[in-house]
Amino acid sequence: MAGAPAAAKQFNKLAIHLAGRRFLPVWAVLHHRGRSTGREYATPVAVLATPTTFVIGLPWGRRTDWVRNVRAAEGCTIRWKGRDFRCTAPTFVDRSVALAASTGLARRVIERRGMAGGYLQLARSPAPEG
Structure with a gap:
């Protein structure tokens, strides 16, 4: 994750295990693929x-790896x-x-306070079963 401080990277290691669950509705896990490696990544996000979108704050800006991968x-x-x-x-x-x-x-x-790095909006629909 380019631009994020080391503390954020440590937090992500813990948050990835808690995010996306019913009891923490503000946190989700964003699954994306690396642009050049094709490797799968999971990033916790607020x-x-x-009903039709997710809006995600970008505290580390628009140039983080996960944002670039999603775009x-x-x-x-x-x-x-x-x-x-x-x-x-994905739209800023x-x-x-x-x-x-x-x-x-x-x-x-x-x-x-707002979010210095802006926001990313994504259209959403339930993922297909299977």
Whole structure:
């Protein structure tokens, strides 16, 4: 993950085991493939969910490896609340889109601080079974 501090990389090792489960709805696991290696990766991310999209804050910016991989592949799979979702059409969006997707504490955080690196929005649908 380019740009992230070492502490974030250590946090990811723990978070990957907890994210994507029903009891932590703000966290999800984003599954993507390396642009040049083809290797599969799993990255924990905080998501804002709407009925048709996920909005993900980019605290380390738009040039992190996982963002570049998702954009190159034009999508990924996200495990959220115990279910897999096929995500497509990765698009950079601004704070207004994140605010529209947020409620409660997440909304207050975005209103006060926002996300310096912006946001990535993905269209979502349940992943096919099998």
